[in-house]
Amino acid sequence: MSSWPVKWEELPIGGVVDKPGNSLEVKTGSWRALKPVIDLDKCIKCLLCWVYCPDNAIIRRDDDYVEVDYEYCKGCGICAHECPTKAIDMVEEGGE
Amino acid sequence: MIEVRWHGRGGQGTVTSSQLLANAAIYEGKYAIHIPEFGPERRGAPVRSYTRISDEVIEIRYGVINPDIVVVIDPTLLAYKDIILAGLKEDSIIIFNHTDPSNAKPLEGYESYAVDAYHIAMEIIGRPIYNTAMIGALVGVTGIVRLESLEEAVRKRFSGVLADINIKAVRRGAKEVIKVE
Amino acid sequence: MNTIGKQVRLGLNGDEAVAYAAYHADVDVISAYPITPQTIIVERLSEFVYNGELDAEFIAVESEHSALSAAVGASLAGARTFTATASQGLALMYEILYIASSLRTSIVMALGNRAFSAPINIHCSHDDAYAARDAGWIQFFAENVQEAYDLTLIAFKVSEDKKVLFPSIVNLDGFILTHSVEPLTIFEDKKEIKEFLPDREAVNKIDPSNPITYGPLALPDYYMEIKKQQAEAFNSTPARIKEVFSEYEEFSGRSYSPLKKLYVDDADIVFVVLGSTAGTMRTMVKKWRKNGEKVGVLSLTLYRPFPSREVAEALKDVDTIVVMDRSYSFGSPGGQLYMDVAAALNKYGRYNRLINAIYGLGGRDFTPEMAEDMLHATKDPSIREIWVGVRG
Amino acid sequence: MSRIRRLNEIPREELFTSGHSLCAGCGIPPMVKMALKAIDGDKVVVNATCCLEVATTLYPHTSWLVPWVHNAFENAAATASGIESAMKVLLRKRDGKKYKIIVFGGDGGTFDIGLQSLSGALERGHNFLYVCYDNEAYMNTGIQRSGGTPLGAATTTSPAGRVIPGKPENKKNLMDIVIAHRVPYAATINPAYPTDMWNKFAKASEFLDKNEGPIFFHYYSPCPVGWRMDTSLSIEAARLAVQTRLWPVYEVDHGKIVINIRVNKPKPIEEYLKIQGRFRHLLKPENKEVVERLKRYIESNWNRLLKLAELGSIY
Structure with a gap:
């Protein structure tokens, strides 16, 4: 909530939120117990992990290989479970 | 201020009568209010409606308690004297629908007028819808609004042939109503 | 008085008058469900739409809950939005009443005041208006058919005003006003109104080029600030409402103010009343004055926000105040209007004698005899509450 | 938006952002982000009160990059009706803009408390897409039972009790109710079949362009918390639901039913049941009868659908 006012006089009227997409300020990566680690050698660019990730935490690169956005990844493990080539491992936070 | 109470049965245009009279008065630049009395009534149930007409603003909003004029649209309601005569003043008048006006009797000594709205309606409209003949009779007897104003109100309410025949009924009611002695 | 819009005098019932006002306001969306005694309003508006006289969307919803829900959507999307209901319908809308005001919509609602069930009753009580009293809607009470028309137009102007942005209810007593035909003066056509009420220019409306999130979840860290802001905004609306009254007077020649007083200034006894009974009370008070009774009447055109300061100012030196409630608030210290008046006086340090008169429930005709009963009650210092016109 | 055969045809730009507080492994976002991409052009989202609503708009934050409206629980379809009517009239009368309206509601807000307002809106024929995401x-x-909760599932108001082993009633057939309104297009969608899902959204978008709404989608929305399964199994559960024939993937296009995912050799329902804690009690011998009932339900449902699909049009 970097820039959001706190006083009643300063809030937008009607209780609206007029900063579209500002939930990006909320870093949900802190929820994670296990983290996905991608072995790009095994990645076939099927993009299933990118489609399934509930948190948009799979970054689809220009070349269609994928990376994990650890700021938002909640560690659910769907990407690892669905990966057809088992290119993603779930490892303990801090480990690799 | 003149206060009118209408008695009829659901489906006979009792509410419409009161409304037409109020509108006629309004067209003349007078003040008027039409107050319908609504219950769960369906076709055939006795209903009442009230009209007030005045040269001054009318602010009261309750139903007419002591009417100057009572109009009985449905002849069978004459049998219910306690309802028809309720709240009448000594000089109140009653105008009622009767199939044989010349043989009708005044109601309990009140100044009474009768008109054969049944036959007027059957001859002109072809159905027993008495109300426009009865408003005509009311205007014929009392002159509380001009006949032309009433006709204007009828014309705005109905359209085409329906307006024409109702105006005919109004005129005949006004002409044929007689004092009952 | 210079009148701008061309006007005509005719006879209409209160429902028709409201329908004409919405038509003349060139309303964009009507979202409503039929309920006695309001139904004539939506029937007339349907005719205007189906005959091509009014370019509007009529959403014939499947319930009052949806009527107001759709109205919220339409108002947020920038449409001039109208709905009408009564009694049980208002009760079914209840959840959305608060949402409509909190989202700062500009909906105008006509409320044909009718008693709550049970027993089911189609006639006038103020139960529905009172039920909505805390919901953040501006509420006007019409005393006659003319006011029902005028206040509906005024309500659109007020609710859509950038300094206001709260929905409005125009109350008209069920049957007594909704179904009675009276003379009134209305504008000749909707074109005549545009100068007073131009097309709506909505603030923060739904617009893909400005993606706003309406109606989020706010928890204890923000809810209270959001409510404080709404409270301040709502309570500041009367200033703008009074300006709109003046603008309407210039435009129509008919003057309005939050409250109406007759003989209040030197009165020992004042009757406080809402809606159509005000006229009956004025007639009675004029009669009593001739008998030497120092009586007066205070009626409210603006019921919410409650004009506390004006009411307290008007009543501060009155010995006995009879507050007339057309509803009963079970188990509370008094009727709803009674509590408003008592609190307003208390706020300004006054502790007058108050009598609460409960009258006219479920359409019980309020007669001169009942008015006499109330006057009589003021002579007995022990009386604090009376039910006038009740048998027993 | 055009139809796709491969997922790399899906555009990158997201209109639904990270930072929301939906649970880890939630099945809702894959559908939502796809809907917002496949429904092309300007759009507005209406959201019933539900998980998606509370978790994506926790003040002062929002995960939405499109206009988003939440009114209440049971009235999303009515709210959308009002927005659509306002859009139509303002396009005619003033400075209106055209946009597509997408409604999201959960199973509680659609099967149960919101069914009346949905029915009213479908009958009136408003041009919008309503997506019920059904996490049962x-x-x-x-986790209280709804009209969408399947037979035998344990919830906090239909627990796996000693006498009554989970919800005693079958799931309400919402699609049948919707189809009874003769909507132009209705479909079931499932995250395990993302290409099918995308193409249905793309088709919906075309119908919306032609003012051919209302359109209704019934989405299978896995819920690891409510179903008591591992967060990584969401899509697996969705796939098994289709492959056991429990959740047929089909569409009804102007009355013509097409089963989009033909399941010729169904997997045993036990494979689906065993990965979810809500069904685990059904695998005990004393609850065999419930599983048998479930099997009969699946079979009759599937066979009925096959028969309906043989008809030219059911409208």
Whole structure:
């Protein structure tokens, strides 16, 4: 909530939120117990992990290989479970 | 201020009568209010409606308690004297629908007028819808609004042939109503 | 008085008058469900739409809950939005009443005041208006058919005003006003109104080029600030409402103010009343004055926000105040209007004698005899509450 | 938006952002982000009270990059009706803009409390897409049974009791109710079949362009918390639901039913049941009868659908 006012006089009227997409300020990566680690050698660019990730935490690169956005990844493990080539491992936070 | 109470049965245009009279008065630049009395009534149930007409603003909003004029649209309601005569003043008048006006009797000594709205309606409209003949009779007897104003109100309410025949009924009611002695 | 819009005098019932006002306001969306005694309003508006006289969307919803829900959507999307209901319908809308005001919509609602069930009753009580009293809607009470028309137009102007942005209810007593035909003066056509009420220019409306999130979840860290802001905004609306009254007077020649007083200034006894009974009370008070009774009447055109300061100012030196409630608030210290008046006086340090008169429930005709009963009650210092016109 | 055969044809730009507080492994976002991409052009989202609503708009934050409206629980379809009517009239009368309206509601807000307003809106024929994401219970309030909860499932108000082993009633057939309104297009969608899902959204978008709404989608929305399964199994559960024939993937296009995912050799339902804690009690011998009932339900449902699909049009 970097820039959001706190006083009643300063809030937008009607209780609206007029900063579209500002939930990006909320870093949900802190929820994670296990983290996905991608072995790009095994990645076939099927993009299933990118489609399934509930948190948009799979970054689809220009070349269609994928990376994990650890700021938002909640560690659910769907990407690892669905990966057809088992290119993603779930490892303990801090480990690799 | 003149206060009118209408008695009829659901489906006979009792509410419409009161409304037409109020509108006629309004067209003349007078003040008027039409107050319908609504219950769960369906076709055939006795209903009442009230009209007030005045040269001054009318602010009261309750139903007419002591009417100057009572109009009985449905002849069978004459049998219910306690309802028809309720709240009448000594000089109140009653105008009622009767199939044989010349043989009708005044109601309990009140100044009474009768008109054969049944036959007027059957001859002109072809159905027993008495109300426009009865408003005509009311205007014929009392002159509380001009006949032309009433006709204007009828014309705005109905359209085409329906307006024409109702105006005919109004005129005949006004002409044929007689004092009952 | 210079009148701008061309006007005509005719006879209409209160429902028709409201329908004409919405038509003349060139309303964009009507979202409503039929309920006695309001139904004539939506029937007339349907005719205007189906005959091509009014370019509007009529959403014939499947319930009052949806009527107001759709109205919220339409108002947020920038449409001039109208709905009408009564009694049980208002009760079914209840959840959305608060949402409509909190989202700062500009909906105008006509409320044909009718008693709550049970027993089911189609006639006038103020139960529905009172039920909505805390919901953040501006509420006007019409005393006659003319006011029902005028206040509906005024309500659109007020609710859509950038300094206001709260929905409005125009109350008209069920049957007594909704179904009675009276003379009134209305504008000749909707074109005549545009100068007073131009097309709506909505603030923060739904617009893909400005993606706003309406109606989020706010928890204890923000809810209270959001409510404080709404409270301040709502309570500041009367200033703008009074300006709109003046603008309407210039435009129509008919003057309005939050409250109406007759003989209040030197009165020992004042009757406080809402809606159509005000006229009956004025007639009675004029009669009593001739008998030497120092009586007066205070009626409210603006019921919410409650004009506390004006009411307290008007009543501060009155010995006995009879507050007339057309509803009963079970188990509370008094009727709803009674509590408003008592609190307003208390706020300004006054502790007058108050009598609460409960009258006219479920359409019980309020007669001169009942008015006499109330006057009589003021002579007995022990009386604090009376039910006038009740048998027993 | 055009139809796709491969997922790399899906555009990158997201209109639904990270930072929301939906549970890890939630099945809702894959559908939502796809809907917002496949429905092309300007759009507005209407959201019933539900998990998606509370978790994506926790003040002062929002995960939405499109206009988003939440009114209440049971009235999303009515709210959308009002927005659509306003859009239509303002396009005619003033400075209106055209946009597509997408409604999201959960199973509670659609099968149960919102069914009336949905029915009213479908009957009136408003041009919008309504997506019911069905996670088969009131998850927002903590897993209470809804009309969408399947037979035998344990919820906090239909627990796996000693006498009554989970919900005694079958799931309400919402699609049948919707189809009874003769909507132009209705379909079931499932995250395990993302290409099918995308193409249905793309088709919906075309119908919306032609003012051919209302359109209704019934989405299978896995809920690891409510179903008591591992967060990584969401898509697996969705796939098994289709492959056991429990959740047929089909569409009804102007009355013509097409089964989009033909399941010729169904997997045993036990494979689906065993990965979810809500069904685990059904695998005990004393609850065999419930599983048998479930099997009969699946079979009759599937066979009925096959027969309907043989008809030219059911409208």
